[in-house]
Amino acid sequence: MKVIKFGGSSLAAGQPFQNAIDIINADPDRQVIVTSAPGKRHSDDTKVTDLLVKYAKLTIEQQSTAEVVTTIFKRYLDIATYFGLEAAQISFIKNALHQLPEVTYPDNHYLMAAFMAHGERLNARLMATILTHLGVQARYVDPKEAGLLVSDEPNNASVLPVTYDNLARRSFSPTEKLVFPGFFGFTESGQIATFSRGGSDITGAILARGLRADLYENFTDVDAICAADPRIIPDPLAISMMTYREMRELSYAGFSVFHDEAIIPAIEGNIPINVKNTNHPDLPGTLIVPDAGFEPTRTITGVASSNRFAALYLHRYLLNKEVGFTLKLLQILYKYNVSYEHMPSGIDDLTVIFDKSQLNDVTIKDMLADIRQTLQPDTLEWIDDYALIMVVGEGMREHVGVIDKILAPLADNQIGVHMVNQGASRISIMLGTRQSDAAEAVKQIYYQFFIQEHLLIS
Template structure:
């Protein structure tokens, strides 16, 4: 059995839904369809999820909501009409939208999560209706019924291990298709909580593991995963196969085709993932595979970069002989609930790299002030101009001198990395550069190896 997930761009219109249904029904093994909310139909269009967020905000601010409800419903009605679904059958979608503000929510975060989740929830209901209208035996399966239990934050949920037990007990008949909404689960108290944005990938991986599937197919709008961002290198090479950990490393630094958190259930269940193109389903796409018995085709699999980082540089003589220095820093970060990404160090200095999304200017000042007062470094410098490049490849383990090759190529372009660090797994090299140098650095590395 296969789980097949379709992204929002693959379900944005009646025509695209028809294409997705053709893919679903082209193989008997494709029994479980995980759906996203309808995405953009054209470049200036608005995703249904964003319309639902606006709906929630309008309600919370006591603004009129009739217009936004009509906009959201029209998106589903347009898709239903494409397949000849009668208006009376679509009224349930309109009723559910109207009733969203009337439900009881523990707080506004739960309200926002519930509103957002209905992009997927209503689309799954609609597509199950369409399939049955077409004579394809189908069943809408809600996360409540399936027992997909989540914990954590209302808008950044984590799957509960109990979910896998519940999914294992589900009965799926050989002659039916299951349509399942992505992006959300149900808390132990019965409220909706969503995964992080793009979390339908996570739902698909959870189902693939819980249902012991042979393959998880993730359909999107590109033919697999490219070895570098096409915005930096036009027509880059596509990746035919890669390992889970290669994908994790590259996702961390900006590969956005597949949600990096979705890899965890697949890894735990040892489920291969195939990222494919909805508009070219015959293309092989990219296979994401377990690490064992993996044979790399190239030294480098991919190069990724991300600009949203900052760094705190500290210098203090005899730092290596001062016990508890790092602990004091970590306690300050813990006090303000700020995670750090990396902490490369030398004999007398240390650099702490942060993801900027966890910081505000006020937090930066508070952290720097406390570190200065408690540790009294000889030099303290905050660096906002920081980018991270990840060079990743299972083939790196069998080849020496990769770091030297990269540094030599960068030097030829007058780029001096602010930091370089090779992971213990020997499949990745992290490079810190200035923001204005990152695009040229990525081009240089790509051209050196590809």
């Protein structure tokens, strides 16, 4: 049995919906279907999720919502009309939209989560309705019915372990298609809570593990995961196969094809993942597999960069001799509810790397003042212009001198490296550079390992 998930662009309009249905019908093993909310039909379009956010805000502000409800319903109606369905046959969608403001929510965060989740919820119900209309035995399954339980975090929920027990007890006909909405589950108190945005990937992985699928197929709008960002490297090499660990490392540094938390349930369940293109379903895509038994064919699998980071540089003589120095620093970060990403250090120096999304100017100013007063460093510098580059590959463990091959072309092109850190797994090397150098660094590393190395082998 396969779990198959479609992204928002794959379900944005009638023709993409038809493409998805053709894919479902092409393989009888594709039994469990996970839907996203309808995405953009063109560059100037608005995602249904964004329309639902607007609907929620207008509801909170007690403003008129008639226009936005009409716009949302029309998105679903246009898809239904493509398949010959009339408005009356999908009246459940309009009714559900009108009922959203009438529900009592614990607070506005739960209200927002419930509104946003209905992009996926209504699209799954529409998919089941269309499949049935086309003569396919299909059934909508709500997360509440399935027992998909999540933590009490309305917009950043985590799956509860009991979910897998609930899913394992489910039985269904081998000829039946089950359609699940992605992106959300229910708290133990019965409230809707969403995963972080892009969380339909997470739902797919949860179902793949819980239902013990043989494969989790994730259909999106790219032919495969590439070895580098196509915005930086024109026509980069497609990755045919990679490990869970490689995908996690590359997602962390900017690979946006796959939600970086989504594969955790698949890893736990040892479920292979196939990332494919809805528009070119016959292409092999990228297969993401367990680490055990994997035989790499290249030194590195991919290189990625992200500019979402900032760094704190701290220098103090004999820092390494002072017991509790790092503990004091961590206590200050805890005080400001700030987590750190990495903390490379030397005998007198320490750098702390942060994800800037959790910081603002006030927090930075107050936190730095606290660090100066408590730790009294000789030098304290905040580096806002910071990028991380991840060079990742299972093949790195089998080759000597990989770091030299990475750094040499950067030095030749006057690209300064502020930090080098190799993970304990030895399948990734992290570099810190200035943001303005990140794209060129990716180009040079890609050329060294995917062009130059290939020429030498040939």
